[in-house]
Amino acid sequence: MIFYVENEVEAKFDFDIEDIAVTVAKKVLETEGFDGEAEINLTITDDDGIQEINKEFRDMDKPTDVLSFPMIEYDTPGDFSVIEEQKIDVYNPDNESIMFGEIVINENRVRSQALEYGHSEKREFAFLVAHSMLHLCGYDHMTDDEAKVMEAKQREVLDDLGITRD
Template structure:
């Protein structure tokens, strides 16, 4: 996995952003049994930065905690066989041979405020947002109650496996 981090706002925590992001992303890929070497981009921004992106791509003029931009169009969540078809040409980075999997944008302000609100560490909140976003990159959603339950279970399983639990 190639994991690129752009920290637009020079955010810092008591953990290494790139190391934790990479660890959580890899755990999701392993759990989902993704058979490809993938490239993932993580951008760290603030309220204004994510508001602009949210407005541009979703026509929602407000900040949020995390945005996910999957490159793969799934028939079923976690079914990576769709990559072998027509999508592979569009997703393949010719320089690396890796699949361009998608982009994650995390709002540093929400990491901090939600950690306080939910009574756990910033590390746990950040890891949760990466896991949540990675599941979106794997085709999962939470628009319906059953979908949300599946995502929540997977997120909790991954964070528990990594030992990143609520404090």
């Protein structure tokens, strides 16, 4: 896996950002059955940074916790067979990887949501990575049924990694 991290706000946690992000991302891809070389970009920003991105790309002028920008267009979530058809758009010949997409995480929300939900910042960060990775694999939560599927998958990944709600 090729994983790029841009920490725009120089966020510091009591865990290694890249290590947790890569561990969770790999677990999601393994659980979903993707066995190729994936390229993922992660940006850590703050309320202002994510609000600007949210406004520009989603026309929502407010901060959020995480944004996901998948490169692959799926017919069915987790069906990676579509990659072959889209290879010209998602294949990076420089490192022979499939560009899955970008994740943007709001440092402030990692901290505030960890407090709100009564778990560690590491668990909140890992949850946001898992959630976003599932979006990069084509999942969504627009309906109750879709949300149940995503929630179960997120829980499975984090439980398998032993990253629980402490």
